Amino acid sequence: MEMPTKTLKGAATFKEAPTFKDQRRERIIQVARSVFYEVGYAGASMSMISSRLGGSKATLYAYFNSKEDLFEAIIREQCGQIADLFLAHTGTDDLRATLAVMGRELLTAIMSDEAVRTFQLIVEESHRNPQLAEMFHNVIQSQGGSNLVNLLQAAHARGQINAPNSQEAAMVLKSLIFGDCHFKRIMNLAAQPTEAHLSRQVDLAVDIFMAYYGSKSAG
C-alpha cells in the first residue's frame, strides 16, 4: 500500500526520501493541532480542520481514518517534541549546579504552553484513550526522570548525597521543582512563569532537597 519502488520528486533515491505526502501529512497535523488546541477535542470538527487546511474533507480522511486517529497522531508528535527538550546530562562534581540545570530544563519543558495544552487534552481524553496518558507520562518520567534517577544514584554511590532510594528521591525533587506552578497552570490560573520566578523555584527546590539528602542520615 505504501509506494513500493518508485523514483520520486527529482531528488534521487536517498534512503530518507523527501516525502511527497509526508509533507502534507505534517501540514495536516500542524493545522489540526492548532484547531484542537483552540477548541479542545470535542469542540473541534473535521470540517473545521479541513476548511482551515484548504483542501477537502475526503483528503483529510485519506490521511487519517478518523478524528480519533488524527488526534492520537497529534499527541504522539507533540510528546516527541517535548521529549526532545530534555538533553542528556552527565553529572559533574558540582551536584547542586547539575540538579539546578536539569530542574530548569524540566520545569521549562513542562510549563510551556504546548506541554500544558497537551496535558489538558490528554486529561480530557484519558477515559477514551488511556494510552495517550501513559505515553505522556513516560516522556516526563523516562526522558526527564530516569536521567535524574541515574544521576542521583551515581551521586549516592559517590557519597555526595544519602539517598538509598533514588527513585523516591527523584520523585521528591520533581515535586519540589513543580511546586504549585503546574497545578495552577493546568487550570489556566497562571501564565507561563517568568525567568526569575522559574529560577527562584528551582533554586529553592535544590536547597530543600540538599538540606534533606545532602549530609545527614535520611530514611
Added chain:
Amino acid sequence: MEMPTKTLKGAATFKEAPTFKDQRRERIIQVARSVFYEVGYAGASMSMISSRLGGSKATLYAYFNSKEDLFEAIIREQCGQIADLFLAHTGTDDLRATLAVMGRELLTAIMSDEAVRTFQLIVEESHRNPQLAEMFHNVIQSQGGSNLVNLLQAAHARGQINAPNSQEAAMVLKSLIFGDCHFKRIMNLAAQPTEAHLSRQVDLAVDIFMAYYGSKSAG
C-alpha cells in the same frame, strides 16, 4: 418566583422548610453528576440525564436553564463537599504531628475519586468556564491552605520553624505532600492510594520540610 407564603408538606412553618422542590433539585444533581462523571461534559446529553432520572426533559429544564447551568451547579456542590473535608485545626506544641494530620487530610481529600474526577472535568471545561477552576483552586488553597499558612506563621512566630515567608513554606509543604501521586492520578494512571502509601508520603513530606525549615537558617 420562589414560593411566597405557603404552608407546606405537613411540617409546620420552620425557617428551613423541608423543601418540596429542593429535594428534587438535589436528586437531579445527583443523577446528573453520575452521568457527567461517567462520560464527561461533552459526552453527556440532557436526554441521557433525564431518562436516567426518570422524568421528562421538560422537568429537567424547569430546574436548570441549560446543560452548562446544571454542570456548574454540580461542580459548585462538589466543591462544597470537598471543602467540608477540611477541618479546623489549632496548632499544638507538637508541630510535626499537627502537620502530619493536616497533610493526611489534604492528601486524602485531593486524592479521592470525587475530587480527582471533579478536577478532570474542571480542566476539560476550564476554557469555556474559568470561574470553576478558580472556585476549585480556592477550595484547595483557602480551605486546605490558609489553615496551613496561619499555622506555619504561628509556628514561625513561636520559633519552632524558620520560615519568614509562610506562604512559600506552605506551597513547599503542599508540593511535598502531593508528590507525584496527584499528577499520575489526574491522568488515570494510578488508583486511590492505600493508607500505607498515603502515610509514607505524608511522613516523608514532613521530614523533608522540617529538615529545611526546622532548625537552620533558611531563605
Added chain:
DNA sequence: GGTGAACCGTACTGTACAGTTCGGTTTATT
C-alpha cells in the same frame, strides 16, 4: 501526450444533540 494517482468541491447519509411545545395527568392546597 497519455496514464493514473492524488486532489478538489460539493453534496449527501445518518445520527445525535440542546432546547421547546403541548395535551394529558398527577398531586397538593383551599
Added chain:
DNA sequence: AATAAACCGAACTGTACAGTACGGTTCACC
C-alpha cells in the same frame, strides 16, 4: 370537590457533526 401548579411522555425544530460518494481537475511521471 374545585383550582392550580408541577409533572409526564413524546413528538418536534433546528442544528451540527462524522464519515462517504462522486464527478471533475490538477499534476507528476512515463
